[in-house]
Amino acid sequence: MLITDDFLPVPVPESLSATYLVPMAGLPRVSPKTAVRALQGRLARPVHGLATQMLDSPLMSVDTRSIDEFPQLPPDLLTAFGATEAQLGRLAAASHLVVVQAEYRPGWPPAHEWAARAVAAAVAESVDGDVVDVFGLQFLDPATALRSLPDEHGRVRLVDWVLVPYSSDAEGLWFTTKGLRRFGLLELQTQGVPDHLTRAWGAVMTGAARRLLRDWTDGLAGEEVPAFVQLPVLATVTGHDIAVAYGNPEQHGATAPVLLRLELDPATDPEADSFLSLRPPPGHPGPDGKYFAAACATLFSGIQPDVRYARSGDAMSRAVATARAGLDGIRARFLAGQLPPESQLVVKYGLPGDEGPEYVWAGVTSWEAPERIVGASASDANTDPTVRIGSPVVVESTDVVDWALLDGTGVIEGGWTQAVLDAGERPRPSH
Known part of the structure; x- marks a missing residue:
């Protein structure tokens, strides 16, 4: 093996395993195979086929055990990783655990994880129960677990x-x-x-x-x-x-x-x-x-918040009016997939503050209803501690004062209020 200053050799384990639990009061209502068959048409075909194949192979085991036979799951850690009181309550009331385990070689796809999570989600759905991801010490409802699995092209959200x-x-x-x-x-x-x-x-x-x-x-x-x-x-x-x-x-x-x-x-x-x-x-x-x-x-460049306010009749008011007039058009292009390659649509909107609004940017992720934009904050807000880079936000279209298309070089379209600020026409805050 060649070792150089440019590369770091990282050891590879011989095999990988995944373990998922389904807590339930009583015994399973259907077999794992029946539960997985019920997902046909709702899971991507490659994943459904993988789960079915591994169920029939020695690489996967599905066992029902009395909950007393399994080490107690730490409720404090489960809570730290997002468990709700209802989920912890169902775990406390459970008499049995369905234990889904799978093993596979390192590499892509990670068949042990895809298949074990799919089977556990199928079993949990059959009893209106929860999935517990032992590795992440996380509760997953069946719908969330199924959404996390790969699409037809094998893509997942990391x-x-x-x-x-x-x-x-x-x-x-x-x-x-x-x-x-x-x-x-x-x-x-x-x-x-x-x-x-x-x-x-x-x-x-x-x-x-x-x-x-x-x-x-x-x-x-x-x-x-x-x-x-x-x-x-x-x-x-x-x-x-x-x-x-x-x-x-x-x-x-x-x-x-x-x-x-x-x-x-x-x-x-x-x-x-x-x-x-x-x-x-x-x-x-x-x-x-x-x-x-x-x-x-x-x-996260080019989209900093600003706490500056426009007076009627000045350059900033004209910039805001121009941006708002183009909202319908940019929404139509966004929905039709007609934005330039390698570009991102961001919108600027106001957050209320003691001294007037603070204007922050958000990257648009969906815009199904004309009056409501779903996105991720592109900056940390000073006035609202919940608005941080990457946090999900919902923006009312009536609150939007600007929009812009960004690429690696900066603003390629829009950004009228930013142009006013960059030109030095910065109106003083009105009180």
């Missing part, structure tokens, strides 16, 4: 399979991923992230996971499973990686790439996990957090 928890310490925020081990890859971590980058760095970590997972599975594409896969020491992350990881490939997020250095951080405790650490590239001056902030600014 955010449905990889979580990005974080905690705080004296040096800032410590981010890790939880889910890459499903695919045989070590989990990622970043330390020393500034506190104000909570949402933004979570998105960057998800984009980095998507890029490295692609490199990882490319290295496993041969017939023989190698002992190591060599990952690039300098990994690139782009807005496209983030968009695809969140299931919005049509919003390519064309941005300049950000470089991150990959370091192997082996565990000293044999019971603990090793990590791949994301660090600034060599030669970066100053603390790591400064580089992480600059990386976020690059990946």
Whole structure:
């Protein structure tokens, strides 16, 4: 095996396994095969076929056990990963667990995960129950579990399979991923992230996971499973990686790439996990957090909030009127898929504040009803702590003051209010 300064050899496990649980009061109503047959036409054919084949193979087992035979699931951790009181209540009332386990070789597709989650979701649906993903310590309702499975083209949203928890310490925020081990890859971590980058760095970590997972599975594409896969020491992350990881490939997020250095951080405790650490590239001056902030600014560029207010009759009012007059047209083009390649549609809208509105941008993800836009915030708001980079937002069309198409170079169409601000015609706040 060739080892160079440009690549990091990462060990490959011999096999991978997935475990899902279905808590229930009493015994299953139907067999797993019958439950899976009921999903025909609702699951992508390749996934339905995979689940059916693995059920008939020694690679999968489905057992019903008394709940007393299974180690107790920690309710505090389940709650931390999103469990509701109703879900925990159903678990406490359960007398049995259906245990779905599958095993497969490392590589793509991860048949053990796809098939085990599909079978567990089918069984849970047959009893109006829940799925417990043992790896992620997460409850999934059957509909959510089924939506997370691949479409006809084998595509998934990585955010449905990889979580990005974080905690705080004296040096800032410590981010890790939880889910890459499903695919045989070590989990990622970043330390020393500034506190104000909570949402933004979570998105960057998800984009980095998507890029490295692609490199990882490319290295496993041969017939023989190698002992190591060599990952690039300098990994690139782009807005496209983030968009695809969140299931919005049509919003390519064309941005300049950000470089991150990959370091192997082996565990000293044999019971603990090793990590791949994301660090600034060599030669970066100053603390790591400064580089992480600059990386976020690059990946979420050109759409900063502003707290400036237009007076009637001035250049800003004309800019807002121009933007609003074009809303119907840009919506029609968005819905028809007629926007320029590698572009992203963003809208600017007002959030109420003590001294007047704060104007922030959001990337448009859907716009089915003319009066309501669904999107993801493209900036952190000062006036509303719930509006952070990447957070979902619903915008009333009547609140929109501007729109723009962005590509890797910046604004390519629209952005009339931004042009007024950039020209220096910045009206003072009215009181």
